[in-house]
Amino acid sequence: VVRTRTSPDHSVLVVHTDRPDNDFTALFRTLEEDPDSYLTGHRATFASAVGRSFYSQILPSNSVHLGWTSWSVQWTSRLPVDPTEHPGRLRPACCDLDTVCSAYARQAARDWHEFVAFRGRELCDGGRLVVMTLAVGEDGERGFGPLVAAISDTLAELRSAGVVTADEVGRMCLPIVGRSAADFREPFAPSGLFERLQIEHLEVFDGEDRFWARYQKDRDATTFGKQWAQFARASVFPSFAPALERPAAAADVFDQLEAGVATRLGAAPERTPIPLAHVVLVKRPRP
Amino acid sequence: VVRTRTSPDHSVLVVHTDRPDNDFTALFRTLEEDPDSYLTGHRATFASAVGRSFYSQILPSNSVHLGWTSWSVQWTSRLPVDPTEHPGRLRPACCDLDTVCSAYARQAARDWHEFVAFRGRELCDGGRLVVMTLAVGEDGERGFGPLVAAISDTLAELRSAGVVTADEVGRMCLPIVGRSAADFREPFAPSGLFERLQIEHLEVFDGEDRFWARYQKDRDATTFGKQWAQFARASVFPSFAPALERPAAAADVFDQLEAGVATRLGAAPERTPIPLAHVVLVKRPRP
Numbered sequence: 001v002v003r004t005r006t007s008p009d010h011s012v013l014v015v016h017t018d019r020p021d022n023d024f025t026a027l028f029r030t031l032e033e034d035p036d037s038y039l040t041g042h043r044a045t046f047a048s049a050v051g052r053s054f055y056s057q058i059l060p061s062n063s064v065h066l067g068w069t070s071w072s073v074q075w076t077s078r079l080p081v082d083p084t085e086h087p088g089r090l091r092p093a094c095c096d097l098d099t100v101c102s103a104y105a106r107q108a109a110r111d112w113h114e115f116v117a118f119r120g121r122e123l124c125d126g127g128r129l130v131v132m133t134l135a136v137g138e139d140g141e142r143g144f145g146p147l148v149a150a151i152s153d154t155l156a157e158l159r160s161a162g163v164v165t166a167d168e169v170g171r172m173c174l175p176i177v178g179r180s181a182a183d184f185r186e187p188f189a190p191s192g193l194f195e196r197l198q199i200e201h202l203e204v205f206d207g208e209d210r211f212w213a214r215y216q217k218d219r220d221a222t223t224f225g226k227q228w229a230q231f232a233r234a235s236v237f238p239s240f241a242p243a244l245e246r247p248a249a250a251a252d253v254f255d256q257l258e259a260g261v262a263t264r265l266g267a268a269p270e271r272t273p274i275p276l277a278h279v280v281l282v283k284r285p286r287p
Numbered sequence: 288v289v290r291t292r293t294s295p296d297h298s299v300l301v302v303h304t305d306r307p308d309n310d311f312t313a314l315f316r317t318l319e320e321d322p323d324s325y326l327t328g329h330r331a332t333f334a335s336a337v338g339r340s341f342y343s344q345i346l347p348s349n350s351v352h353l354g355w356t357s358w359s360v361q362w363t364s365r366l367p368v369d370p371t372e373h374p375g376r377l378r379p380a381c382c383d384l385d386t387v388c389s390a391y392a393r394q395a396a397r398d399w400h401e402f403v404a405f406r407g408r409e410l411c412d413g414g415r416l417v418v419m420t421l422a423v424g425e426d427g428e429r430g431f432g433p434l435v436a437a438i439s440d441t442l443a444e445l446r447s448a449g450v451v452t453a454d455e456v457g458r459m460c461l462p463i464v465g466r467s468a469a470d471f472r473e474p475f476a477p478s479g480l481f482e483r484l485q486i487e488h489l490e491v492f493d494g495e496d497r498f499w500a501r502y503q504k505d506r507d508a509t510t511f512g513k514q515w516a517q518f519a520r521a522s523v524f525p526s527f528a529p530a531l532e533r534p535a536a537a538a539d540v541f542d543q544l545e546a547g548v549a550t551r552l553g554a555a556p557e558r559t560p561i562p563l564a565h566v567v568l569v570k571r572p573r574p
């Protein structure tokens with residue numbers, strides 16, 4: 001899309017960012033070898049990576065024309081509550097304990113404030129930042145209910161079977177926060193400007209459950225369960241690894257967890273609510 | 288050094304480059320955690336990485352102020368000779384077979400030409416590139432003789448003991464080339480300019496053998512052997528891994544190889560010749 005707006009000789013430098021423990025070798029190999037890579041056939045396109053948390057300034061001020069992040073700012077920068085002190089809350093941001101929930105709400109507010117502030121410095125005048133992340137629906141919907149229930153239920157079974165200990169399950173938590181439209185607007189109040197950034201577009205919508213859409217067509221409940229379980233393994237199981245006493249056991253525990261989640265979701269397919277936010281920020285030139 | 292010449296607010300973006308299979312996580316962790324990291328205490332200093340071979344253009348044209356490479360351009364971009372066809376030449380660039388040596392000489396010339404050409408595009412006007420690499424001394428000295436002999440000798444022993452097969456040893460090779468002062472000048476002939484780059488400084492010198500210098504003081508032959516063996520393991524043993532039939536055996540083979548090299552060098556300490564080149568190129572503004 002960017003290339004349709006530039007001459008082929010115009011250099012484009014893409015900077016990928018992730019935490020230091022990301023597998024950057026896999027990233028660079030894919031960029032080099034994948035026929036669909038943006039490096040293929042675009043001579044003046046370049047790739048680089050920054051292995052640092054984006055909850056700090058990671059690129060020079062006024063150096064970025066277009067920022068894009070998806071499925072990342074819903075992870076908090078830190079655990080605001082020690083899971084060993086309030087164990088057994090798989091999704092602490094929306095649990096049964098007000099002190100835990102509000103600690104996560106405060107962390108979410110602080111993280112969004114920091115995230116926007118640092119991106120505001122990094123963006124050039126007129127630069128834009130596109131954010132896709134987990135939202136809280138206008139009806140308070142936080143999404144992913146069936147999946148979280150299936151994980152929780154399978155963990156209880158694995159604990160009974162002695163595959164994992166009660167302590168391990170107690171420590172497992174997903175530091176994920178959804179944000180409401182009001183939460184996204186918060187740093188920009190009251191003037192509408194923050195670090196010279198302005199909200200150009202803000203939309204909270206109900207994301208499509210693609211596995212459900214496919215199930216509606218083929219009525220293949222087994223595949224429906226498997227697809228959600230695979231998604232969970234790739235996206236959230238890694239967060240459980242630090243809770244395990246023997247890290248070497250992780251692959252086996254995750255195999256059984258994935259199988260249990262697949263069985264449960266396949267047994268009673270239902271549509272998963274996925275509240276999403278799409279936010280576009282633009283940096284105004286200095287007045 | 289760079290920071291002594293800028294205001295503290297002046298942004299500096301450092302781009303580390305290596306092949307895709309480098310461990311970038313280790314790089315980013317070190318940058319984050321090491322108290323001596325250049326990120327520590329320098330607010331406007333930023334780090335990034337490019338996991339692509341530098342025998343191509345890897346950064347936008349006219350975007351680099353200062354390039355620096357050490358101990359890298361002596362590795363050829365590819366194996367110009369299939370080691371299975373001319374087996375048993377541990378250091379093919381200076382071996383007993385003219386066709387092999389000259390294939391390496393041609394590859395070295397092409398690689399240096401490409402390396403300089405691509406860096407010439409990436410550098411800004413007035414930008415400089417500092418290169419430290421293996422040289423060939425004016426007397427034809429190619430260096431590292433005692434080390435290569437110790438590796439070769441240990442490999443023969445490990446082959447006799449059945450630790451490695453004759454085929455495996457035959458395939459092992461170090462695609463390393465030294466270059467003479469004339470080799471470095473070659474792309475710049477006859478005008479002295481190539482891709483607007485000019486040689487500002489070129490020096491071929493006899494590098495210090497620090498392990499030898501230490502041995503001269505403490506006469507500790509065992510440590511002398513161990514230090515050279517450790518150096519070899521870190522810098523050249525990884526090149527032997529693809530030659531092994533069972534990659535899982537690499538650690539064990541390398542343990543024995545390291546021990547053998549340490550014993551041999553410790554038994555008869557001698558100074559290792561290390562011919563080095565120090566080259567500084569500068570990019571002239573467009574006339």
